[in-house]
Amino acid sequence: MAKIIGVTLAERVQAALVVDHKLSGPLQCFPDDGGEDDGALIEMPTDDLVKMLCEQITCAAKGATDISAVGVALPGYIRNGVVEDSPNLPQLKGARIAELLTLKLAEHGLSNVAVNVMNDADGMAAGLAATRQKLDRLIRVWTLGIGIGYGRYPFIEGAWEGGHSVVSLDDKERFCGCGGRGHVEGIMGHRAMRLRFLDMEPEEVFEAANSPNHPDKRCLEFKRLWHKALAAATATEIHQEGAGKFFITGFNVRFLDLPMLKDYLQQMVKMSPLQSYSLEIVKDDAETRVIGSAVSAEQAAARG
Known part of the structure; x- marks a missing residue:
């Protein structure tokens, strides 16, 4: 069965390993204090945000090197892996986020991983x-x-x-x-x-x-x-x-x-x-969003 990392990025970052459309491990969170810190991600420069996302993805992978895809759901108008606009995370406007993540993940030992970026509401659906x-x-x-x-x-x-x-x-x-x-x-x-x-x-x-x-x-x-x-x-x-x-x-x-x-x-x-x-x-829970981002990445990889 394919191993996919699902990630959601909103007020917090949450990531987990998903296998057969179910979580296969705990959620990795940033900030990880369980509280609300609305400004933590908004104030983070794009490069630092990409680095932090890769760290969460790597932790969620739990040392596995056979990850086939990574799905990242975030707020904004996303097209072809590019954040064309994101009023809630303005520093990402224009970022080629899929390309940036692919390069940085390779540095963490996760090469040849298909990265799919989508709107967070589509991930929930x-x-x-x-x-x-x-x-x-x-x-x-x-x-x-x-x-x-x-x-x-x-x-x-x-x-x-x-x-x-x-x-x-x-x-x-x-x-x-x-x-x-x-x-x-x-x-x-x-x-x-x-x-x-x-x-x-x-x-x-x-x-x-x-x-x-x-x-x-x-x-x-x-x-x-x-x-x-x-x-x-x-x-x-x-x-x-x-x-x-x-x-x-x-x-x-x-x-x-x-x-x-x-x-x-x-x-x-x-x-x-x-x-x-x-x-x-319906309840808005992180698990559903993470699973949705992974499912979307799996289907995007299948479409080629």
Whole structure:
């Protein structure tokens, strides 16, 4: 069975050896203190980041030299092994990350290893497909975090930057990390919410909106906008690719009112052949993402 290293890179780096679509060893993490250090990776120069990734990959390999592929999932617009843009890790913009990793891994004794780099949301979609034995199905997933990720499995060429779907024509909607106007990330992203409510944290906004006796009007209006934005982006994907399963994950899934989302979505998708979609909230765990990055690398190697 092929031995593949799966890696995810977001707020932290996590890597593990994957065999037969299952973890075959512990997760290697950086930072490894178990706490949150949002600035550790953002402040790391590209060369240092590549070096650290190789160290984590080498540790995950556990001395094996017969690693056939390495899959790396990270936030950004990735094409042909190049990070063409990454608002969350700006130092990687323009980096030929697959080539850099291939050269550095050879220095660590892992030569002739196929390196595949993908968007982290696509890695999550592949992980859900693998862990649920649905590798023959279309899987789409929204990740609600610092930004908004849209993942799709199986892989096909395209930008697939669903988190930057335009869901508003309001000139004031300029909170997206990429600088674009009216994007779903500019409404739903954690960073965007903090910019919008400078006097309140996102948790406080939704707590005030959900108050049973005296909901705050401003916060309640935003809660509705937040759900309409996700419904609009989902409806767009349904109209473009058809109905099917949508998973929703990420640390801000805690704010999701599923009945409200379904109600808005029903108002937006009216063609009967497109109404057989379904929505499911799933836990955002590192194991699924690591397995997904490994599965994607395995399939990319098979495609040649």
